[in-house]
Amino acid sequence: MPLFSSRTSRRPRIAPALDDEGLARVLGRLGKRGGSGRAPDVALVSAALEEAGHDWDRRGHRASVLAEATADTGLSAAWLGREPQNADALLFHSWTALARGLRDGRLEDAGQVVEQCHRAAELRPEDPLPWVVLLGVARVERFTQNDVNAVWREATGRDRWHREAYLQMLAYLSPEEGGSSAAVLDFVDVVRTRIPANAPCAAVEVTAAVRQYQGLLATGGVRAMTAGQLWDGGQVAAALDQAATLWAKPGFFQHAAAQADLNVLAYALCAAGRAADAHHVFQALQGVVTPWPWNVDGPALQRFEQHQAKAERGRQGGLGGA
Known part of the structure; x- marks a missing residue:
């Protein structure tokens, strides 16, 4: 499927499927029927995952989006009831339980989710996704670091650069979820030089910086007033420079959630006072908006449109300031 067309930008809209047209069709059909547990709906989700085959990146994207879209329906339970083995x-039943757990701050039955992930891993040993779900469970249940490291090795041993695995680990280590800023920095330092520039998880460092920036703003006071200094130098600035140069180039990224990472980059460039540099990123996005990171200080679409307009003005005036 084409990534980052050069067509004129379309009106901003929230698009959970991103550029996955097949997934968008499934979401549309589920939405019309309310995502029930009826056989046709189960068949739609099953086919979407099966179609991705051993493209673990694409499978992970589809499973994650569909799990969130149907988390409050009976679809996953109906599917598992029909085909318990x-x-x-x-996998899908455990992922929908995780989607609810991350939203609500607790899992209804953590033991069941863990058991289902292990059973899915036994049935398809090559699949990293059950282990990725377990990384998410570790966030909610606050597994010990040793236990998390063991799950991490299982996930990345099957797909070394799986985007969702890196994001789940980043969240687990974050101070907002019981970790620490030092733990996040250690993780980023370890993986920084190993990740290929166009890997599905390539945005982990910029994502970590955006989370840190938003955390500083949330504290208020002097720390919020000086949050912009985060982008001014050192490794964070170098990572942002590289991303601004490479990520929006046609064909550079091929992973399923590339447009989500470009949303993070556009936000980071705007936060760093580099609105003009963000212009080509907004162009590549073609109006596809992800709720995070835009929604931390207002409606995502509104904030996206405001920054997109500022980027356009900055390009026309040759100004990159905030």
Whole structure:
């Protein structure tokens, strides 16, 4: 599927499927019927995951989006009830439980989710996704670091650069979820030089910087007033420079959530006072908006449009200031 067309930008809209047209069609059909547990809906989700085959990146994107879209319906339970020994049914049921758990701050039955992930892993040993879900469970249940490291090795041993695995680990280590800023920095330092520039997880360092920046703003006071200094020098500035140069180039990124990472980059460039540099990133996005990171200080679409307009003015005037 084409990534980052050069067509004129379209009106900003929230698009959970991003540029996955097949997934967008499934979401549209589920939305019309309310995502029930009826056989046709189960078949839609099953086919979407099966179609991705061993493209673990694409499978992970589809599973994550569909799990969030149907988390409050009976679809995953109906599927598992029909096919209790189906690896995809087990995976999807556990992922929908995780989606609810991350939203609500607790899992209804953590033991069941863990058991289902292990059973799915037994049925399809090569699949990293059950282990990725377990990384998410570790966030909610606050697994010990040793236990998390063991799950991490299982996930990345099957798909070394799996984007969702890196994001789940980053969140687990974050101070907002019981970790620390030092733990995040250590993680980023370890992976920084190993990750290929166009890997699915390439945005982990910029994502960590955006989370840190937003955390500083949330504290208020002097720390909030000086939050912009985060972008001024050192490794963070170098990472942002590289991303601004490479990520929006046609064909550079091929992973399923590339447009989500470009949203993070556009936000970071605007936060760093480099609105003009963000212009080509907004162009590449073609109006596809992800709720985070834009929604921390207002409606995501509104904030996206405001920054997009500022980027356009900055380009026309040759100004990159905030």
